[in-house]
Amino acid sequence: MTPAIEVRDLHVTLGKAAILRGVDLTVEAGSWVAVIGPNGAGKSTLLRAIGGLLPTGGAVSLMGTPLERLRRRTRARMVATVAQTPVVPPGMSVFDYVLLGRTPFVSLLGRESAADLAAVTALLDRLDLAGFGDRELDTLSGGERQRVFLARALAQEPSLLLLDEPTSALDIGHQQEVLELVDTLRRDQGLTVLATMHDLSIAGGYADRLVLLADGAVVAAGTAREVLTEEILSRFYKARVKVIDGEDGPLVVPVRVAPR
């Protein structure tokens, strides 16, 4: 089967610095891959490069088509990206912002249909945002806003979802709600998910495969059990951790360096 994302020998240089240095990555259609790694490793850069937002060396294909051959509108229907801090149009309501996600479905001179409006209402409901539609985006809490960003991405009905730290501002309940929703869409509709994630236990619990980036290169890749080992994590994160066998995979627990 054609992979949803295929990245070969990807290089990105920003300013004078080589940020990604020969990254290879394959994401099978309908799977969930988590990109993990320490701060500054190049995780967001990798997502932006795959989303076509950066000039790159090497090759990126989405659903078998090289990125540069995909028309803008086709790409907009195929891929939805949630950046770490999306630009928010000032004064825009939550409903209108999520409705922007329907843009690829609206004809050039057309207006959004009743089905578009219903899709937005349903998503606000599913993300625990009913009643927020009229609020201005910049009056929302960080976690509420993060759920609105995801709602906009899902409104696009993409086949490929690129998420940069999708739950960093969410409490533990909303984290679970959002990740379960994404996983349900993956299972029921074949959505492919590529997400950068800092919480390693959660990454291991949801992703089929983990890819560990360090200093712009892939240094480990595989299942959670293969990648989330004390040896690998202490080496690349310079962290002292304990890895415990959990119900849904390994649980990574930080251990104090200095004894109490």
Ligand SMILES: Nc1ncnc2c1ncn2[C@@H]1O[C@H](COP(=O)(O)OP(=O)(O)OP(=O)(O)O)[C@@H](O)[C@H]1O
């Ligand atoms: N425009 C730029 N010019 C120079 N360096 C940049 C530029 N943008 C990003 N970088 C650097 O590229 C490196 C990778 O950044 P990136 O945001 O991809 O890291 P990350 O792995 O997502 O980190 P974090 O976990 O902190 O979000 C960082 O060292 C960052 O400072």
